[in-house]
Amino acid sequence: MKKILVVGSVGIDDIETPSGKVEGVPGGSAVYFSLAASMFSAVNIVGVAGSDFPRDIIDFMQTRGIDTKGLEIVDGQKTFRWSGRYHDDMDNRDTLLTELNVLETFKPKLPEEYKNSEILFLANIKPDLQLEVLDMLNRPELVISDTMNFWIYNDPSKVAQVIRKSDVFIINDSELLLMTGENNFLAAADRILEECSLLKALIVKLGKFGIYATDGKEEFFLPAFPLRQVADPTGAGDSFAGGFAGYLAKSGDFTFQNMKTACVYGSITASYSVNDFSIEGLKDFDVEDIHEEFEQFKKLTSF
Amino acid sequence: MKKILVVGSVGIDDIETPSGKVEGVPGGSAVYFSLAASMFSAVNIVGVAGSDFPRDIIDFMQTRGIDTKGLEIVDGQKTFRWSGRYHDDMDNRDTLLTELNVLETFKPKLPEEYKNSEILFLANIKPDLQLEVLDMLNRPELVISDTMNFWIYNDPSKVAQVIRKSDVFIINDSELLLMTGENNFLAAADRILEECSLLKALIVKLGKFGIYATDGKEEFFLPAFPLRQVADPTGAGDSFAGGFAGYLAKSGDFTFQNMKTACVYGSITASYSVNDFSIEGLKDFDVEDIHEEFEQFKKLTSF
Numbered sequence: 001m002k003k004i005l006v007v008g009s010v011g012i013d014d015i016e017t018p019s020g021k022v023e024g025v026p027g028g029s030a031v032y033f034s035l036a037a038s039m040f041s042a043v044n045i046v047g048v049a050g051s052d053f054p055r056d057i058i059d060f061m062q063t064r065g066i067d068t069k070g071l072e073i074v075d076g077q078k079t080f081r082w083s084g085r086y087h088d089d090m091d092n093r094d095t096l097l098t099e100l101n102v103l104e105t106f107k108p109k110l111p112e113e114y115k116n117s118e119i120l121f122l123a124n125i126k127p128d129l130q131l132e133v134l135d136m137l138n139r140p141e142l143v144i145s146d147t148m149n150f151w152i153y154n155d156p157s158k159v160a161q162v163i164r165k166s167d168v169f170i171i172n173d174s175e176l177l178l179m180t181g182e183n184n185f186l187a188a189a190d191r192i193l194e195e196c197s198l199l200k201a202l203i204v205k206l207g208k209f210g211i212y213a214t215d216g217k218e219e220f221f222l223p224a225f226p227l228r229q230v231a232d233p234t235g236a237g238d239s240f241a242g243g244f245a246g247y248l249a250k251s252g253d254f255t256f257q258n259m260k261t262a263c264v265y266g267s268i269t270a271s272y273s274v275n276d277f278s279i280e281g282l283k284d285f286d287v288e289d290i291h292e293e294f295e296q297f298k299k300l301t302s303f
Numbered sequence: 304m305k306k307i308l309v310v311g312s313v314g315i316d317d318i319e320t321p322s323g324k325v326e327g328v329p330g331g332s333a334v335y336f337s338l339a340a341s342m343f344s345a346v347n348i349v350g351v352a353g354s355d356f357p358r359d360i361i362d363f364m365q366t367r368g369i370d371t372k373g374l375e376i377v378d379g380q381k382t383f384r385w386s387g388r389y390h391d392d393m394d395n396r397d398t399l400l401t402e403l404n405v406l407e408t409f410k411p412k413l414p415e416e417y418k419n420s421e422i423l424f425l426a427n428i429k430p431d432l433q434l435e436v437l438d439m440l441n442r443p444e445l446v447i448s449d450t451m452n453f454w455i456y457n458d459p460s461k462v463a464q465v466i467r468k469s470d471v472f473i474i475n476d477s478e479l480l481l482m483t484g485e486n487n488f489l490a491a492a493d494r495i496l497e498e499c500s501l502l503k504a505l506i507v508k509l510g511k512f513g514i515y516a517t518d519g520k521e522e523f524f525l526p527a528f529p530l531r532q533v534a535d536p537t538g539a540g541d542s543f544a545g546g547f548a549g550y551l552a553k554s555g556d557f558t559f560q561n562m563k564t565a566c567v568y569g570s571i572t573a574s575y576s577v578n579d580f581s582i583e584g585l586k587d588f589d590v591e592d593i594h595e596e597f598e599q600f601k602k603l604t605s606f
Contacts, residue, residue, distance in 0.1 A: 089486055090486070090487075183392055184530075184531055184532065184533075186531050187532070208488075209512035210512075218602070221526035221529075221603050223515075223526075226524075227487075227489070228487055228490045229490070230487075260605075264606055297606075300522055301523075301524055301604045301605075301606075302604075302605075303563035303564050303604075
């Protein structure tokens, strides 16, 4: 069992989807990720919240084996806030509001015992912060990173630095096209792998169409878990990354072959996440169900 | 070995894609389909062309075991003409011109020996014509049908009749959403299967994301063959249907399990088709290559 460290955002969200509307609910890339990863493995979290972030969520995270010593709470200040509205197809969304609040001046601090985490997940957050955390650690065995279109637009060279220092980079297809200027996501993936020699795998999230993964030699496709209804796609990517990294931590096997299996677990945790609003779908899980869904994936894809 | 009958369009196309431009090239749903299917099986074609349709293409079809007795040539008249321009993403296209010409007054005529074809493919053409051909035949063992957004807009009740009389219906995801008013293609597929009791399988083409197939109990996902460059997506769906039906005809096994395998062969023939403009990609093929690509699909999807 390897230990995972995640640095990312901790947020309070207002979310509107065709399935409903919630306000002031917990969110943030590091929160979704760590809850998903904790189904498989222990997780250390580094991030920042204001005093308005619900204490019971932090307590709940601890009951799931998430170490929150690295989660700084800034008294009298407000948590990062995001508000978004999804379109009918659930694929596109409009950001209605972003308030950085405590994130604006955040300087990550690493508890001493976090420094030997074997797996580091650089969740979506300002790329400078991702690089800072990476520099504060002994080089982990596996560095997995993520980003979003906002940083690709506004700080592409820093994003490129993050990818160059990563073993696994996770990105969605539209962001990958944006980043490379290609029209074909496979050609775009080839480009990234050529330019980033350290990368052992590039994982492209295709939304409702699943996952494409490649190490530059082998290629792998996995459909998304077939859901008739999605409540809230927020955090789907982070929940995927959580299940993916959690399974890698549990198995301790970082080969591309094992990453394929990890993609299946990531897709299962992502399906839990989007089944309900905010982090609700990640709260309850049953190991038996996870096994069953794994078998369902086998049947879905075999011929 | 079962025999296939296809009724569909025979056309002359002008095509512009980000990869290039061709004018006055052979096309049409029945032409793409029969060339793809002929890699596996004998095909009888019913359709109509004008005297401007290149004779050498008909000769070539015959060398591939395609019986063209049912392909009517109307002297002094012009073949159906379509002109389209694809967007950069190759997923969307603008139709620049459609001239029905000989298709306008076409009445399908069936050579007597076609009437016992075991597999009927109702390729994209006016749904009235699809129904007419179906009525002219002893009920084939397997009726596979296709349509396009134009008919879904303009004659939805006739399209519904065609589906209700089919064993397998092939449609792309955006057309399926258009037809059902659903936002989720899985929920839309459920709806169609509930409403059409005869359907043994519904096959949803997801473009570059592959294929989803279901019989209402089992579900199956298959990625598209990973292509870095596409020359011309025209006829991809018909080429898929050709490989699919051709393999079913060759194997004589119409179970859903075998349809999954047929989807793999359909995806291979579709990848040949889009590799070059017009029907060029379907002209040469090597049985060895097809086997190799089948194995590649196994590797692409297994974990």
